[in-house]
Amino acid sequence: MTTEVKEESAEVADKPEQEKSFFARGALLGLAGGAVAAILVISVFGSVVSLFDDLFGSGEEAAAPAEELTGEALLISTGANLATTNGCIGCHSVNGLDGTGPTWTGLAARVDEEYLRRAILDPNADIAEGFTEGVMPVTYADTLSDEDVDALVAYIQSL
Template identity: 35%
Template sequence: MWKDLPLYPEQASTIAQPVDLLYFFLIAVSAFFALVISVLIVIFASKYRKSRPDAKSAHIEGSTLLEVIWTVIPLGLTMVMFAWGTILFFDQARMPADALEFTVTGKQWMWKVQHPTGQREINDLHVPIGKPCRLTMTSEDVIHSYYIPAFRTKQDVVAGRYSELWFEASKLGTYDIYCAEYCGTEHSKMVGKVTVMTQQDYEMWLSGAVANETPVQAGERLFTAMRCITCHNSTSTARGPDLTGQFGKDVRLASGASVNFDAEYVRESILNPAAKTVEGFQAGLMPTYQGQLKEEDILSLIAYLKTLGADKSAQGAAAK
């Protein structure tokens, strides 16, 4: 039962345990006071239950001694909480010198990450275990907030300034990344996964080797990983054209011209999105993926787009 309903997220960074410890301390203090207060209420409300209509209460004005006691004790406890929490926070605010340097750019509604070695990814983050990682972050538009519950850390990402965040992952696995600062319509879709890998796996990942994948599978993985789906979907509020079943068809452009949705057009649109914007959509929304995708990645995406919606039209043809 408790396995299905855990009370705290996984402890996957070096500060997760200290933060949880402080949390449990506060819970203990809170539970103690809540218990004392409710027990006193129950005892007093029953012991001093009104007996007769004319019964008089004791005349008590107050007690300065008691007032001092219940001022000083909570004050002392809050000072312990304050000191403890502040030390923890400042440990997080001081950036380690030997960290791996990542950059993060927030944008409605995706996270763009660049690794120290130059690789880029969208929304997801791959980090090695046991190495401090430092994220320098900014936003292209509104305020976002980079939040990894399993690492117990979060930092707002603000346009016009750089904010910083560091962590040292301590447990292999895949954990959630959320945007914690409300940033507009698709705020709850501005999410990703952080994968903590061994140093060796991380280096493997950096070199881009994922074995035994067909181009279509690779393209599907990229289509999700690069969050193309965030804008290119079939909902009415989608900010990019739906790509399902488009391959090979003619597309009307905002300029009034039309263009065939072929491999050339897909490649151009990925690398230079503003060149030929589809009618009805705003130019300049889509970022360029120049440098983020290798030529073989683009080929994989093209292979995937060819299959997208193809089975449906095939079924339609069969029905006729």
């Protein structure tokens, strides 16, 4: 008899413990739920902010400096500009069609760098087939710097 009573009272004593842990679990779940909700709110807020950025633009992209050319790419682009400012392209095309002068397209595949330099600085030293002497100005040796000639040659070689 006495043992039965002891067991019963032990059961009663356990109950509050079980309830406590039940509440503790509930509180933990609540916390976890709160954290998930907070993360959701933050991420929704983040996407709203970035949507506004997309719609109205922060202007940061536009302010970024243009990518600068260096090395060979810079030389070629300088050469292309010089071909325009010195009037070369009035006689030489880069589309494969001959004009007053032969096209530059594919020229570098047939001749070497020395030939190109000579053709610019002393045009009458070699006369391209099908063309006549004395048409291309002979003044470039005086007006172009060594760097200009390097750039023009690099440009013609890139075509």
